[in-house]
Amino acid sequence: DQQVKQNSPSLSVQEGRISILNCDYTNSMFDYFLWYKKYPAEGPTFLISISSIKDKNEDGRFTVFLNKSAKHLSLHIVPSQPGDSAVYFCAASADDYKLSFGAGTTVTVRA
Amino acid sequence: DTEVTQTPKHLVMGMTNKKSLKCEQHMGHRAMYWYKQKAKKPPELMFVYSYEKLSINESVPSRFSPECPNSSLLNLHLHALQPEDSALYLCASSQKNGLGLTDTQYFGPGTRLTVL
Numbered sequence: 253d254q255q256v257k258q259n260s261p262s263l264s265v266q267e268g269r270i271s272i273l274n275c276d277y278t279n280s281m282f283d284y285f286l287w288y289k290k291y292p293a294e295g296p297t298f299l300i301s302i303s304s305i306k307d308k309n310e311d312g313r314f315t316v317f318l319n320k321s322a323k324h325l326s327l328h329i330v331p332s333q334p335g336d337s338a339v340y341f342c343a344a345s346a347d348d349y350k351l352s353f354g355a356g357t358t359v360t361v362r363a
Numbered sequence: 364d365t366e367v368t369q370t371p372k373h374l375v376m377g378m379t380n381k382k383s384l385k386c387e388q389h390m391g392h393r394a395m396y397w398y399k400q401k402a403k404k405p406p407e408l409m410f411v412y413s414y415e416k417l418s419i420n421e422s423v424p425s426r427f428s429p430e431c432p433n434s435s436l437l438n439l440h441l442h443a444l445q446p447e448d449s450a451l452y453l454c455a456s457s458q459k460n461g462l463g464l465t466d467t468q469y470f471g472p473g474t475r476l477t478v479l
Contacts (some may be wrong), residue, residue: 349396
């Protein structure tokens with residue numbers, strides 16, 4: 253069963269504008285959420301994470317928002333840059349070793 | 364430094380071959396992972412080692428055999444693979460701080476495996 257869902261398979265955004273990626277989850281036991289960025293034929297690169305005790309975490313151009321009541325998180329990238337073009341995976345964990353990944357969203361930043 | 368290294372970068376093998384994938388980290392992490400990733404799919408967990416002991420095997424076929432020689436190294440031994448095993452194999456590590464808290468997994472660049 254798909255416990256983490258990224259319902260938008262792709263997103264196209266103009267350079268300099270905001271990219272908003274969304275992720276929904278079903279398991280209320282998840283307490284740690286992460287975003288990874290992946291280029292083709294490379295391993296995922298950790299971007300940013302958030303614990304369930306917070307509702308926002310910011311790191312440079314990247315901000316993750318968590319809405320526990322809605323079981324929803326989002327990643328904001330501001331401003332978007334051409335190097336941000338990649339696949340973004342949302343992942344969640346329930347205090348163990350296993351990460352549940354979403355299917356990924358392909359972001360294309362247009363010049 | 365959050366680097367996980369993997370060798371080789373690419374591997375082509377026949378169905379009767381025996382080969383090994385290697386992973387190394389020097390971050391002092393005590394948990395190490397093997398994942399398999401098919402194109403346009405998320406990574407799928409295969410094995411987890413915690414403090415050099417196998418703690419999770421996600422019902423992986425025995426033609427994949429993991430080994431953790433020490434806290435910095437993780438191997439994946441391959442034997443009698445099938446063409447459908449062709450994928451990107453990813454290694455990851457995490458700190459496992461012993462507080463029962465989830466921590467961040469850092470991934471290596473992967474080994475692109477092709478089984479002929």
